[in-house]
Amino acid sequence: MTTTARPVVLVLDDEKNICKAIELALGQEGMDVVTALDVSSALRTLHGRIVDAVIVDIRLGEIDGLSFFKRMQADGITAPAIFISGNATLTEAAQAVKIGGYDFLEKPFSSEKLITTVRRCLDMSKLRTQLALIESQSSSGEIVGQSGAIRKLVVDIARVAKSNANVLITGESGVGKELVANSIHAHSERAEQAFVKVNCSAIPDSLIESELFGHERGAFTGATASKKGLFEVAHRGVIFLDEIADLSVSAQAKILRVLQNGEIQKIGSETVTKVDVRVVSGTHKDLKKEVTEQRFREDLFYRLNVVPMRVPALRERIEDLPELIAVLMRQLSKKNNLKEKPIDEEVVAELQRYAWPGNVRELQNVLERMSVMSGERITVLDVPEEILSATDGVEERHDSSALRTFRDRSERDFIIATLKRNKGNISQSASDLGVRRTYLHKRLSVLKIGKKEYFL
């Protein structure tokens, strides 16, 4: 698949001479011009290839230009339209702009006027795509971390981004695969074009093909309007197919076709459309194993896996945790409109001993919970119990074990003394210690404090 930088403009006018004149003027400006003398051939073009702008005569034989534009909109074609006419009424011109037309040109117009209008229209359309892109990317950010694994990943991303090769990103769930895909797009020559993310496992089998490739009106019950597929939306940009292992066998076959010929076919359509899309896919499964067990097509696997990239689990780069915590806390307090709270070092040490099966996403959730539920600062008492109990007994990695032993012993003595003073009353002791009852119970069991030690 190749990237075509030349913008494509469709001209629909029943006067051959006008079509020719426009074709000549815009062709000299480096644009690809396709002409159509009637509505049906214009629609065929629009359904067969992706067009950046259309120039439409208001007075056409069969239907008027305005109805044609409405038909385009109903068919999900979003190219902007410039209307032209020699004898349109003022009302028609106003109507053209009202229904979303970009501009109106009165015939005869000079080629300079035409070129300026089309250029502006194309710039506006590009700007619109960029704005949509910024919006879709506003939640994504930089890849945080200084560990060897992350530094290597960042170098690999920069290298692979410059090529047009398909990339398969593997790694556990929540590890940052989407972030990597985003970063490949942002550093590629397609950065100003669309980045479309599809979670293949979230879309039911029955809908996936229509989501990816679109459908024509009436293609199936409920298809009341024609719909653009995500591959078409991603034209000239990047599509990120997340959880690719979950694709149905028939969707796998269709994706293979896009990768082989750059062709898509809407459900219910006779014609094929050429698209230019770079495919980045992601999975937390072992895709090679899925191939061996015949759940995934081998030919598709090789097409997707041109450049494999593995994102390491958080526990494999646990030295990145303090920096990640700092960055995520800043993001979270902004999101929740909260003052950024300081975190005790002991908390960070506790979090570093945890295995993080849900990786950075789990870390985000835990930090959010702690920052919402804590007081002025985040202390070890705010660390969720499931993390404390999972880390108890785990060999210390960042704390000397002598310090840990001392801490446990002091904590043990302090708890026993409080319980003795309260004659074994758990509620009162928890309140004196400033912790929840459940937490005190857990510490009693972790520190192996039996009743005989505090009942006099």
Ligand SMILES: Nc1ncnc2c1ncn2[C@@H]1O[C@H](COP(=O)(O)OP(=O)(O)OP(=O)(O)O)[C@@H](O)[C@H]1O
């Ligand atoms: N190295 C990192 N630096 C900063 N943020 C990160 C990093 N890794 C992951 N994140 C953040 O963690 C969250 C989860 O990451 P992401 O959605 O990319 O994971 P994923 O591997 O695609 O998950 P899944 O397999 O569940 O789709 C995101 O909000 C992402 O921004």
